[in-house]
Amino acid sequence: MPPSFSFCRGESGRHGEPLLRADDLVRGFVVRGGAWGGSRPVVRALGGVTLSVLQGETLAVVGESGCGKSTLARALVRLIELDSGQIDFAGENVRALRGQALRRYNRRVQMIFQDPYGSLNPRMTVGEMLEEALRVHRLVPTAQRTGRVAELLSLVRLPADTADRLPHEFSGGQRQRIAIARALSVEPELLIADEIVSSLDVSVQAQILNLLLDLQQRLGLSMLFVSHDLRVVRHLAHQVAVMYLGRVVEIGDADAVFEAPMHPYTQALLRAAPRMQPGRRSQTAALAGELPSPLSIPSGCPFHPRCPLAFDRCRVEVPRLHVRADGHSAECHVASAQ
């Protein structure tokens, strides 16, 4: 392993310590065309999200449409701003960063998106793109840039001649590797990946998952991995946060969340996900009903209209986080009672 790629370790703390902490993040979006004369309706994309990513580990954020996971990812890299809440990265208050300090943060925390084609400049060769990143951040002297580009391509298992080609010449999986290479070129400590394998074929997805596992192990990379796919999440994550309508409804070690889910929504998600075992499990759907409109989030526990275990308290009182000894926690009146 080239010694130049040990950047992900060390600077921010020991393995297993919190690298990034998000505390009570709130973000609403005002909807256009609200009732005349009345207040504009607000979509609460993030309703108070608290979680942390540990050094060298992967936190997966999982949930369905409208849960806020993509908004969360964007807020963490300051692509969008929050209404309130605190983000700490290696001791720094991220929301207060400006100018040089913010640019430095954006180098240390890199985001990769679902559509690799959208984030790659179609008119630059891969080599030009990677060199630009190196040049802008003044990470490597001019003479060494070509060599570093070759190292990056080999790190993501792409052939050396990739550098001379344009993005359109590559398949989806290869473009995603190029996007990963570009993210790594600036020597980040934390990767935020937003549904990066969702649009890939399963055989290509497997290659990318292997690559991510490998990179994490070799470089000590920390990751926040946003996905709706529980199988993929299980394969990568050390910790899992389950989101529903803008809140984290359950969070804990991956094994704990998958094997002994506390929240009825997590339980439903796990029941709904198809397994690789032949044969029909059940005639009944795992979860009834539909997601309520984010403009009218239900009273009390937002999940109560669809929850098979809901009782009176659930309709009127918002559940508080119930934390177990091992850190596995859920916002659920039923779980708290157990």
Next chain:
Amino acid sequence: MTAPLLSVRNLTVHIGAATPVEEASFDIGAGEVLGIVGESGSGKSLTLRAIMGLLPRVAHMSGQILWRGRDLMALPETELRALRGREIAIVFQEPMAALDPVLTVGLQITESLTEHLGLRGRAARTRAAEVLELVGIPDARRRLSSYPHEFSGGMRQRAMIAIALAAGPKLLLADEPTTALDVTIQDQILKLLLRLGAELSMSVVLVTHDLGIVAETCDRVAVLYSGRIMETGSVETIFRRPAHAYTLGLINSVPLAKNARQHLASIPGAPPDPLDLPPGCRFAPRCGLAGPECTLRQPELRALTAAHATACVHSDAVMRSVLNS
């Protein structure tokens, strides 16, 4: 043994110099759920559209598509149109692409009822409400006058299924019907399709890339790669005793809980360019078992048992490796 409802024989689709579907042969029996699984470029969607005669104008088909004994390829468009919706129906991945945005859902259903069953007026509307209720849309009577955009994603998919089923077809073709949906809604829609298939004595062909869906919903499977069928068999057989290197590779590519955070046995490389196909077996360049005989000629789909067929020359090695693992 009863004759199959649909029998596809050597279906080939030509588009320009490419053959995105080549020599596809499979059967569907009454009340059966057949899964057609493949990755991008496998030709699975085109195969489905070929059955309905819905290929792009530039495409040419050859082979036979025998529906209850009649060759659909030999039918004139007028007769095909009478068949579509009445006997064979299709639903797609994107409801908004298939639903008419300027017509109410009710009108889109009654249109089919009038065309195929001659129902009109109140009789048609009553039947339309019944169909909407059947697919699980609450407050069905009132929702007849809703437009597609007034439904959520899952509800739109249900509406599309309602339109497809209104005239009582015996075969439903479903092209990735749940790919764009959340997993809990996907679960609802798949279970709905299975329930409807059983209640209406309807066969279903489900095209998907998701092996988990195949395992839990289908009776039989055809595995497609780069336009050719690699293996067919019951779901039980394909998952427990795969006989094609690609099928095995595909199954091994899916993360399993017990292998969490470990290396996945993935398939290297990517599917071939349809305009630059490798000689012989199309999977050979990516196949760990490939030998010289694999590149000499295109392997034929051959029967291992009455219900299991493979196009892999090294099926023995594949089956042995599964037994050993």
